Amino acid sequence: MKCRTIEKWLSDRIDGELSERKIKALDAHLERCPSCRSYAATLEIIQDEARSVQKPEVGPFYWEKFTSKLKADLSSQKQGKRLERPFVKRWRWAGAGAALTLLIVVGLYFLLFFEKPAPAVYVFSYEESLDQIYQEIGRDPELENMFNLVVLASIGESLEESEWQDSAGFQGSPLLWENFSEEELKLIESEIKKEEKIEEESNES
Amino acid sequence: MSNSMKGSMANRREDHLVRLAKRGDVEAFAELARCCQERIFYSVLALTKNHQDASDLTQEALMQAFKSLKTFKQRSSFNTWVYRIAVNLTLNFLKKGKKDGPRQVLDESFSWAEANEGISPSPEGHSLKRELSRKLQEAVNSLPLPYKASFVLVVFQGMSHNQAARVLGCSENTVSWRMHKARKMLQARLRPYLEGR
Numbered sequence: 001m002k003c004r005t006i007e008k009w010l011s012d013r014i015d016g017e018l019s020e021r022k023i024k025a026l027d028a029h030l031e032r033c034p035s036c037r038s039y040a041a042t043l044e045i046i047q048d049e050a051r052s053v054q055k056p057e058v059g060p061f062y063w064e065k066f067t068s069k070l071k072a073d074l075s076s077q078k079q080g081k082r083l084e085r086p087f088v089k090r091w092r093w094a095g096a097g098a099a100l101t102l103l104i105v106v107g108l109y110f111l112l113f114f115e116k117p118a119p120a121v122y123v124f125s126y127e128e129s130l131d132q133i134y135q136e137i138g139r140d141p142e143l144e145n146m147f148n149l150v151v152l153a154s155i156g157e158s159l160e161e162s163e164w165q166d167s168a169g170f171q172g173s174p175l176l177w178e179n180f181s182e183e184e185l186k187l188i189e190s191e192i193k194k195e196e197k198i199e200e201e202s203n204e205s
Numbered sequence: 206m207s208n209s210m211k212g213s214m215a216n217r218r219e220d221h222l223v224r225l226a227k228r229g230d231v232e233a234f235a236e237l238a239r240c241c242q243e244r245i246f247y248s249v250l251a252l253t254k255n256h257q258d259a260s261d262l263t264q265e266a267l268m269q270a271f272k273s274l275k276t277f278k279q280r281s282s283f284n285t286w287v288y289r290i291a292v293n294l295t296l297n298f299l300k301k302g303k304k305d306g307p308r309q310v311l312d313e314s315f316s317w318a319e320a321n322e323g324i325s326p327s328p329e330g331h332s333l334k335r336e337l338s339r340k341l342q343e344a345v346n347s348l349p350l351p352y353k354a355s356f357v358l359v360v361f362q363g364m365s366h367n368q369a370a371r372v373l374g375c376s377e378n379t380v381s382w383r384m385h386k387a388r389k390m391l392q393a394r395l396r397p398y399l400e401g402r
Binding site: 014042045051067075 | 229231232234235238239242243247250256260263264267268271272337338341345356359360361365366377381382384385388389391392395396399
């Protein structure tokens with residue numbers, strides 16, 4: 001066994017880290033090696049000296065003050081920084097996100113697969129309306145008679161109005177003549193004169 | 206009640222407090238901190254040798270732990286996790302201090318020599334022991350940081366290699382080798398004071 005190995009084992013033995021088998025081998029070596037015995041003795045002295053060091057004393061309230069300061073520092077740090085939050089709080093946003101996603105998915109599903117047809121707007125045509133009115137009136141002869149009279153009177157009024165409009169419109173509009181060219185105006189004048197002449201002749205005859 | 210039952214109840218209590226603390230319960234976190242703050246403080250003090258630095262770094266480690274609780278997957282105990290934060294913070298702090306130049310303030314009230322006064326039987330022996338204690342303190346302080354951290358956790362805090370490895374974020378084998386190398390370095394530096402003892 002080399003002395004260098006024994007020196008390492010001596011250190012391990014002082015720390016209580018050497019196996020029983022190695023301790024036996026170590027002791028056997030020390031019996032026959034004065035150099036290693038001397039080294040072992042030196043290590044023992046150093047170890048005893050170091051172990052005999054007493055803990056330096058601190059004041060009676062030292063640890064109380066230490067803990068108070070620590071708590072104060074921790075509290076101020078806690079206020080300045082968010083620490084890990086409890087499970088429920090930590091997952092609150094995750095829950096809200098999941099709910100929102102679910103809402104969107106359900107909304108899209110109903111929107112895409114449950115689309116209702118737009119309500120049909122039924123528009124009565126003018127002819128259909130009149131047909132319905134005629135059918136209703138046709139069931140009552142007296143009402144039909146009255147209706148016919150009203151319709152005839154209405155037609156008469158329309159004719160009179162159109163005649164008035166024709167005459168008034170043709171002659172009354174001041175802008176009517178503005179739209180004709182000179183040649184057209186001469187033609188119209190000659191035609192009017194012809195008509196007046198024919199009318200005069202017929203009156204004389 | 207058996208030890209395993211007590212351990213199981215303590216684990217359940219810790220799980221419960223961690224859950225509450227993750228929700229921002231300051232009281233629950235303070236209770237968790239109470240269980241480990243003293244050990245962390247003394248480890249940091251052994252590394253920095255300065256009371257104020259040790260107190261500030263312990264507070265800072267606990268604050269960082271509170272801030273990062275949501276990343277704590279409970280693969281290790283809460284104590285180990287906070288311990289690791291504290292040791293990393295301290296090592297970074299000391300590395301930065303080395304770049305900035307040697308630290309001026311060394312709290313002599315926590316000197317090992319002072320703490321061990323009255324142990325030696327004779328004035329001559331007392332003097333030798335004080336000298337050795339002071340030299341040991343200097344030698345430990347001069348160790349490279351990873352070796353010093355391993356030595357503090359294993360020797361001063363009584364951690365196993367496995368526990369120290371978890372805190373330091375390395376393998377047990379690494380801690381074992383660092384302890385061996387640290388002892389070799391201490392032995393070399395203290396040789397003149399150890400001869401004839």
